[in-house]
Amino acid sequence: MIDLGRQDMDPSRRRVLGAGLFSVALTIPGWPDVIGRAEAVQAGRISRIGMNEVDMVIAMTERVSDLDDQFGGRHARPMAASFMVNTVAAYLRADAPEPVRQAMLSAASDLLYLTGYMAVDEGLHGLAQRYYVKALELAGAAEDHLTYCTTLRGMSVQAVDLGHGAKAMQLADAAAAASPQAGPRMRAFLAGQQAHTAAQTGDRVGAMRYIREAEAAMDRAESRSAPFGSYDPSSLNYHISQVRYELGDVSGAVEAMQQSDRLRFGVYRRARVRHRATLAERQLEIGHLEAACATWSQALDDYPMVQSGRADDRVRIMFGLLRPHLKNPTARDLYDRARGIAPPSLVG
Structure with a gap:
C-alpha cells in the first residue's frame, strides 16, 4: 500500500481540516449522502466502493484546485492532505470492481499531483517531490497517461x-x-x-x-x-x-x-500576483520605473488575499529592487504601501 503522506498532517489538524474540507463538499448539490459513505468507509462500516466515491474524489480535487488558484497553496494544501489521509487512503484499501479500482487510482493520482503542486507553491520542494513520485506511481497503476504526463x-x-x-x-x-x-x-x-x-x-x-x-x-x-x-x-x-x-x-x-x-x-488570482510582480521586475530591468511601480501596485491589490510562498518571494524581491529608487516619489509611495501590507519578514 502506498503511503499517502501521513507525515504531512498531525492528528489534531487532520480532524479540524477534515471538517473544513467536508464543508466545501456540502456546496455540491446532492453530496451529503456521499460524504456519509466516505465517513462510513473511514470507520470500517463499508468495505466496498463504487463510482460515487470516485466522483467525490474528482469533485473535491476540482474544488481544492479552485481554492488554490484563488487563495494560494498555503490555505488549500492542508485541506487536500487531510482529505487524502482520512478518506482517499481508505478508498484505495477498499474492495471495488476493477473499473472502479482503476478510476480511483486515477483520481487519487490527480489529487496527489495537485497536492505536490501546492507544496511547490509553499516552497516545500522535498515534500512536493514525494507527492509527485506517488502521483506517478498511481497514474502508472491506473494506466492514466494524462496525469502521468501532467505530473x-x-x-x-x-x-x-x-x-x-x-x-x-x-x-x-x-x-x-x-x-x-x-x-x-x-x-x-x-x-x-x-x-x-x-x-x-x-x-x-x-x-x-x-x-x-x-x-x-x-x-x-x-x-x-x-x-x-x-x-x-x-x-x-x-x-x-x-x-x-x-x-x-x-x-x-x-x-x-x-x-x-x-x-x-x-x-487565477495567485498567478496574477506572481506574474504581475515578475512583469514589474522586467519593466524595471529595461528602465521603466514608473511602469514597474504601476504593475507592482496592481499585484499588491490582490496580494493580501493570497497565501503563497511564491507570491511572498516576489514581494520580497520587490522590496529589494525598490530600495535604490526611494527618492522617486512613486517608488517611495509604493514601498510605503507595501510595508503596510506585507509581513515584516519580507521587508528585509
Missing part, C-alpha cells in the same frame, strides 16, 4: 523555476514522450514547457522550435473549443515571455507577459 511536466516546472535547466529538459521531454497521442491543447501544454526549459539551457534553436509548435497546437485547440481551466492563450504567452527572457530579449518578454496578463481569467 512529469509539473516536476519540470519545479526544476526550471529552481534553475535546474538540464533536469527540467529531461523531465519535459519525458512528459512529451509519454503522451504520443496528445490532442492539440495537451501538445501546447507540453511544448510550451519544453520551450522554456530549452531556452534556460541556452538551446535557442530548440526553444524557438518548441514555441512555434506550442503556438500551432494552441491555434488548433482554440479552433475546436476553449475549455475553461486548462492550458490557454494566457499560459502560452507566459511561456513565450519566459523563452524571450531566457534568450535575452527583455523587452519582448515584457510584451508577452503583458499579453498574458490581458488574457488571464480573473479567477
